[in-house]
Amino acid sequence: MRDGISQLKGLLPGYSPDALRVMGETVTGNTAFTEDAVLSRASVLPALPALAGLLPAGGLAKGSVLTVDRSGLLCLALMAGASAAGAWCGVAGVPDLGVAAAAGMGAEPARLMLVPDPGPGWPQVVASMLEACEVVVVRLPARPPAQARRRLEGVLRRGGGVLIAVGAWEGAWVRLRVTQRSWSGIGHGYGSLRACRAEVVAEGRGTAARPRRCWLWLPAPDGTVTLDETAGVPGVAVRAAW
Amino acid sequence: MRGPAADRPARILAVWCPDWPEEPASRDEARAFGQVVAAVEDFCPVVEVLRPGMCILGARGPARYVGGEDTLAQKIAEAVRARGFGCHTGVADGQFAACLAARAARPRHAALVVPLGGTRQFLAPYPVHALAGAGLAGPLTRLGIRTLGDFAALPARDVASRFGAEGTAAQRVARGQQARRLAVGAPRADLSATVEFDPPADAEPVVFAAKGLAEQMLAALAARGLSCVRVRVEVAGADGQESARLWRHDGLLSALAVAQRVRWQLDGWHPAPAPPAPPAAPAPPAAPEPPATAAAPSAGPGETGAPDGESPGGIASLRLVPDQLVPGEGRQLGLWGDDLVSDQVERAAVRLQAMLGHEAVTHPVLAGGRGPGERAVLVPFGDVRDARLPADRPWPARIPPPDPATVYPVPLPADVIDAVGAPVTVTGRADLSAPPDALTAGSGPWLAITAWAGPWPVTERWWDQPNATRRARFQLVTEDGTAWLAAIERGRWQIEARYD
Secondary structure (H helix, E strand, C coil): CHHHHHHHHHHCCCCCHHHHHHHHHHHHCCCCCCHHHHHHHHCEEECCHHHHCCCCCCEEECCCEEEECCCCHHHHHHHHHHHHCCCCEEEECCCCECHHHHHHCCCCHHHEEEECCCHHHHHHHHHHHHHHCCEEEEECCCCCCHHHHHHHHHHHHHHCCEEEEECCCCCCCEEEEEEEEEEEEECECCEEEEEEEEEEEEEECHHHCCCEEEEEECCCCCCCCEECHHHCCCCCCCCCCC | CCCHHHHCCCEEEEEECCCCCCCCCCHHHHHHHHHHHHHHHCCCCCCEEEECCEEEEECHHHHHHHCCHHHHHHHHHHHHHHCCCCCEEEEEECHHHHHHHHHHHCCCCCEEECCCCCHHHHHCCCEHHHCCCCCCHHHHHHCCCCEHHHHHHCCHHHHHHHHHHHHHHHHHHHCCCCCCCCCCCCCCCCCCEEEEEEEEECHHHHHHHHHHHHHHHHHHHHHCCEEEEEEEEEEEECCCCEEEEEEECCCCCCHHHHHHHHHHHHHCCCCCCCCCCCCCCCCCCCCCCCCCCCCCCCCCCCCCCCCCCCCCCCEEEEEEEEEEEEECCCCCCCCCCCCCCCHHHHHHHHHHHHHHCHHHCEEEEECCCCCHHHCEEEEECCCCCCCCCCCCCCCCCCCCCCCCCEEEEEEEEEEEEECCCCECCECCCCCECCCEEEEEECCCCCEEEEEEEEEEEEEECCCCHHHCEEEEEEEEEECCCCEEEEEEECCEEEEEEEEC
16 A cells, blocks of 8 residues: 555645645555655655656655665765755765765755665664655665565655665665677776766566666766666556566 | 963973874873883972873973083983983973973984073974964965964953953963963862772773763862863772872873873883882872982883783772863863764763773774775764865865765785786886786685776875875776775785775
């Protein structure tokens, strides 16, 4: 039922909060949903324009879990859009975060909270960070216990944060990964890394079930993330690759 | 204290050990400085530690005892040197001048004594940048006032009207006077703050509690319109041992600064009755006579790696006593860099710091540098610290943009081979032995190199041997599409960062 409200908001943008609340209660059968909860869950945090086409809601839906395959530039780019829009971002368990790269994509270092080594109590650390930060990036251990996952999902539902998990998270809203990449600007003994064309695939469940893929400049020569215009119409869901 | 006496600064003796860095970092450093303090305490029981590496004491009494300031300064320097640390001492009017005198003594003299009343002349040639903090140096330089002598010569009234309380205090320092007049008629009320730990706690929670306790103490002071420049930290162990030390701060002490000093004190404290450990702080009583502790400090020099500074029984109580009160004029530096931090974030950060320790929760500050690891500095949340190397300067030979997304805090060991399997090397003239062909990073698999650029030689800080680096950097792209920033230093390959 988790996506019910966010779908509702997406489908019925013109409705008043009251109407949405009533509908939310009807849809979920749960009268505990307050107006704030519905609204906070229904809205999205902004993402970088280049990534909007990959995300079903056009941004980071509050209360959701996204996964990326590794803590690379894609992960930083997901965070950067929200950070540039004024959100606080927390990063747990990524001691090798490239702060300069994140800043180059628009993230504001002054609104970053880093816990490089959260230790074995990482679910508690992430839960605490979610109380303060709209977006939290966490590098998961090999096997996150199901109990910890459920608990964090509860925190997300209540607080309306976004969790970007590096690793596998069963039942994640969107799973993003880089499938191909090619660097330009560098040759055999000359030049330097200038830009990278990367194909990003987004899969998920619910509204995100249809895989979307697009070619991005990740990063573009100026350190930002832009769509690769040469690779056809961006963000259009292609047919599943069967 | 009214009248001329209130304005006459105390004769201060500063002890400076150049071995300690300006910004104390490791706990071992703070701990090792306990030995220096113990040596100085043989001469005077009331020693104020400014930071590990620098402490001061009132020179008047001990100088009379040993027969002159020159003798005292020499003797203290010798006593510290006898323990195996480099040391210079300086005597002048006031703390600021004394610290500069200790530095001026280097390299030729062990001690430098600025005669009574000569402090203003001594300070005159120093640039205004010597005045720490206050953000005064920039405006003053733009006004054409470059030395402390020029600054001291300005009319005090004009300085006060243009620069406010901070400026007045700075000018008084430049004139060899006390920065702030001591608060006369100290309040009768007990302004100390105490917290008991039951059960006894380890160092980490104590430091954390110290922050809250210091806030409590400062709030009580602020309610009376006072602030303090010196605080006495008293720690009692569960086994009955006590440690008390005075800590002074250049400016006004903030809650965080107090907590940091508690940390230093705990790091330097060996309450355990283990025989080799020196009783670093023999709880200096407020009694004026020099204690006869000649037999007590049994530690030899260089015994810095003592096992663990934390009491086996834990710490039972912590007491903060504001010691030197000054009228609370002007604003203290904000605890946070700006108003970006909302209450919610602050609360969460404090809670996390309670769980993980103060330094485990950080926020990044962009910094300058050539290597990727130097581009950001992690500052513990709540501390206000600027990057030592500013980011907005040209950094010739820095790695060209884009910046790597993964920057290893500790470079990964790596191996790079050429087409015949021999390790790739770089000569002193930055000539490559052969084009690189394959790479293994950490314990990863061998990856074929599809593109590469380099070598980009970097020789940094060659004038500062311990921190000097001489390496050649490469960018390598491997078959899996990942790009690496590799460097070879003394024939060893390492991966500094990854572009992915």
